Structures are given as structure tokens and as C-alpha cells.
Amino acid sequence: KAGVTQTPRYLIKTRGQQVTLSCSPISGHRSVSWYQQTPGQGLQFLFEYFSETQRNKGNFPGRFSGRQFSNSRSEMNVSTLELGDSALYLCASSLAEGPYEQYFGPGTRLTVT
Amino acid sequence: GENVEQHPSTLSVQEGDSAVIKCTYSDSASNYFPWYKQELGKGPQLIIDIRSNVGEKKDQRIAVTLNKTAKHFSLHITETQPEDSAVYFCAASRRSNDYKLSFGAGTTVTVRA
Numbered sequence: 443k444a445g446v447t448q449t450p451r452y453l454i455k456t457r458g459q460q461v462t463l464s465c466s467p468i469s470g471h472r473s474v475s476w477y478q479q480t481p482g483q484g485l486q487f488l489f490e491y492f493s494e495t496q497r498n499k500g501n502f503p504g505r506f507s508g509r510q511f512s513n514s515r516s517e518m519n520v521s522t523l524e525l526g527d528s529a530l531y532l533c534a535s536s537l538a539e540g541p542y543e544q545y546f547g548p549g550t551r552l553t554v555t
Numbered sequence: 556g557e558n559v560e561q562h563p564s565t566l567s568v569q570e571g572d573s574a575v576i577k578c579t580y581s582d583s584a585s586n587y588f589p590w591y592k593q594e595l596g597k598g599p600q601l602i603i604d605i606r607s608n609v610g611e612k613k614d615q616r617i618a619v620t621l622n623k624t625a626k627h628f629s630l631h632i633t634e635t636q637p638e639d640s641a642v643y644f645c646a647a648s649r650r651s652n653d654y655k656l657s658f659g660a661g662t663t664v665t666v667r668a
């Protein structure tokens with residue numbers, strides 16, 4: 443069974459721009475969660491989507507948003523990029539809603555210059 | 556919110572020896588405790604998890620113990636091998652509408668041949 447895939451793997455953007463990241467979950471998984479990983483703050487939860495609805499949200503500003511499609515694929519959008527948004531963005535999928543048995547993708551490395 | 560502390564931050568062991576990583580959590584309502592292994596250039600990989608109704612769980616060379624009274628849990632790796640070298644993260648979450656995985660800062664494990 444194919445794992446979680448994320449595109450693109452690497453991205454360079456300029457301050458003030460916006461970016462959209464994509465995540466395809468494991469087949470049959472209906473929940474997708476997004477995380478930000480930085481050396482300073484570690485792994486931080488952004489939000490979770492299940493059945494096309496945002497179920498839970500971490501402590502990030504409104505510039506960070508997401509959505510989920512009927513095939514469970516998810517996108518994450520960051521608007522008005524700041525230098526501090528440079529990070530590895532990870533998505534994780536699981537069969538059901540909640541924190542259980544999440545399987546992570548390889549991540550998208552975003553660099554903001 | 557939940558605060559997870561992880562120790563040590565780095566751990567170097569001789570091949571064949573055991574490695575132990577300890578985590579403490581602050582939210583007494585937390586009841587799900589997974590451990591993830593992250594290799595360079597990859598996303599975190601779920602290696603074992605434990606729920607609050609179980610005190611210990613073992614999977615081959617990996618075991619996790621949970622002490623709910625003291626609010627700490629530990630990862631034990633026996634007979635370490637070079638391929639065990641990676642960054643290990645503990646995490647904790649409650650099972651409620653406000654669930655979200657909170658991660659420890661990570662332990663870099665190096666297995667010396």
C-alpha cells in the first residue's frame with residue numbers, strides 16, 4: 443500500500459507571497475493532520491481534517507488554512523509568508539478522526555527568503 | 556495545554572546495549588502516548604504506542620512503559636543496532652474534542668558500531 447505523499451518536496455518563496463502544499467493520504471484513510479517542524483519549536487500541530495471538515499486546530503494565526511476534498515486529499519495554504527514560516531510541513535493520515543496511529547509523509551521543506 | 560518534556564536530548568550507545576528515553580507530560584487527561592522515529596530526510600514513523608489502560612507494551616526489541624500516577628512514560632530499545640540511529644519523539648494526547656498530539660523535543664540516538 444502506498445504511503446502518504448506530499449508535493450512539492452521543496453519550495454522557495456519570498457516574504458509576502460502565499461503557498462499551497464498538497465497531501466495525499468494512505469488509501470482508505472479519511473483523516474489528515476498537518477504539522478509544522480522547526481529546529482526551535484519542534485513538531486507543532488496545525489489542524490486536522492476529517493470528512494472534509496476541520497475538526498481541530500492548533501495555535502497558529504489565521505494565515506494558515508487548509509481544506510480537504512471528497513477523496514480525502516488535503517491542501518494547506520499559508521498566506522502573506524513570513525521568514526519564520528520556513529519549516530518542514532508534514533502531513534499525517536489515519537483511518538479515523540483523532541490522534542491515533544497517524545502515518546506521516548516525507549514533508550515539504552518550505553524556505554521563505 | 557499539554558506540555559511534554561523529553562530526556563535526554565542526545566544519547567550515544569554501543570551496539571548491542573540498551574537505550575532508554577523518558578518523557579513526562581502535564582495533562583492528567585492525556586491517555587494516548589505514541590513514539591515516533593525520524594530518520595534524516597524522512598517524516599516521523601510510528602514505532603509503538605500505548606493507551607492509558609495499559610502499563611506496558613512490547614514489540615520485538617522495543618517496549619514502552621507508562622506510569623499515569625507520575626505522568627511519565629519511557630521507550631526502551633534493547634540490543635541496539637546501527638539502524639536504530641535516528642531522532643525519537645514521544646507525544647501525548649487526550650481523547651476528547653480537544654485532542655491534538657503534543658510532541659517532546661526529540662532525542663537523537665546514535666548507535667556506535
